[in-house]
Amino acid sequence: MIERIAILGTGLIGASAGLALRAHGFTGTIAGWDPDEEQLHTALSRGAITVSTDAPLTAAAQSNLILLAGPVFTILEWLDRLAPVLREDQLLTDVGSVKGALCNHARGRYNGPGQAGFLPGHPMAGKEVGGAENADADLFRGSVWIFTPSEGASAPESNEGAAPLAEAWRAWVAKFGSRIVELDPDRHDVLCAWISHLPQFVSTAMSALLGDEFAANADLLPIGGRALREMTRLGASPYSMWRDIAHTNSEAIARSLHALEQRLAHIRENLRTPELRGEFERARAFSLLLPRK
Numbered sequence: 001m002i003e004r005i006a007i008l009g010t011g012l013i014g015a016s017a018g019l020a021l022r023a024h025g026f027t028g029t030i031a032g033w034d035p036d037e038e039q040l041h042t043a044l045s046r047g048a049i050t051v052s053t054d055a056p057l058t059a060a061a062q063s064n065l066i067l068l069a070g071p072v073f074t075i076l077e078w079l080d081r082l083a084p085v086l087r088e089d090q091l092l093t094d095v096g097s098v099k100g101a102l103c104n105h106a107r108g109r110y111n112g113p114g115q116a117g118f119l120p121g122h123p124m125a126g127k128e129v130g131g132a133e134n135a136d137a138d139l140f141r142g143s144v145w146i147f148t149p150s151e152g153a154s155a156p157e158s159n160e161g162a163a164p165l166a167e168a169w170r171a172w173v174a175k176f177g178s179r180i181v182e183l184d185p186d187r188h189d190v191l192c193a194w195i196s197h198l199p200q201f202v203s204t205a206m207s208a209l210l211g212d213e214f215a216a217n218a219d220l221l222p223i224g225g226r227a228l229r230e231m232t233r234l235g236a237s238p239y240s241m242w243r244d245i246a247h248t249n250s251e252a253i254a255r256s257l258h259a260l261e262q263r264l265a266h267i268r269e270n271l272r273t274p275e276l277r278g279e280f281e282r283a284r285a286f287s288l289l290l291p292r293k
Helices: 012-023 037-045 056-061 072-082 098-105 163-175 185-213 217-237 240-248 248-267 275-287
Strands: 002-008 031-032 064-068 089-093 118-119 119-125 144-147 181-182
Touching: 002 012, 002 056, 002 248, 012 031, 012 037, 012 118, 031 037, 056 072, 064 072, 064 163, 072 089, 072 098, 072 217, 072 240, 089 119, 089 163, 089 240, 098 185, 119 163, 185 217, 185 248, 248 275
Parallel strands: 002 031, 002 064, 064 089, 089 118, 144 181
Antiparallel strands: 119 144
16 A cells, blocks of 8 residues: 655654654655765665655655655645645645644645545654764664544545555554554643653753752762662753744643653752652652553
8 A cells, every 4th residue: 555655754753654654565666865975875775765855745746645854843834735636636734733723734645536635643752862874774673653633524544545554554563563543633632741751851951950069070070870860861852843842832842841840849948858868759759550561
């Protein structure tokens, strides 16, 4: 059903998707485009794509499925540019970390009569380093891939041409080793603010704070060992990606940060009281529930 795929954005996630497709038996064409020629060349040399292009609109128009694998603002721009180019027998999907803004922007442009299908998606996988050079065919194995399709007549499944493609893409994602979860876009954004965006901003704040505190004594940092490395690992994530997330999911992120500020204040005020033990016990009980790879 899917014989030709266009991946617009061949960084970590886009190139990993290409490698995962190849690793699990996709034999069709994977056309790739990226604004960074070096990323595009790396993706091609690693086999994540089979052909590179400097004409992304043409590549998209010639493909059954188009995967948008860039930052949220870039995906918003592509939703506009691709709407008049694609046909109703084509499917557009994405890997954006915020879904409400994308789904709202797509409304009226996709999934209607004569329009291409749009299946918004978000793989809950990644690394603190980006780029096609760090792409991995197994990046999505054991992770959750969230889809936030519209309901009723505006769903991709309502389009006769797009419906089989949406089903086929879900099947490929399952082959990658991902567990598929369907969520309302607003629910997705609130959930991700807590379980994905909050950890990133905590690590960013902690890394920046420690950088300021130990700017003149960086040689002391290795003393921190594993605990320091784990808590600051996400601090290496690029601003270019998180800027868009902060702008498009700011309300939910602000609520989670405010709740954390209150919790930290509570701990600070109870450093020498029995309540501190309660916090550790609650934290330990929750931590033991989390799966460990």
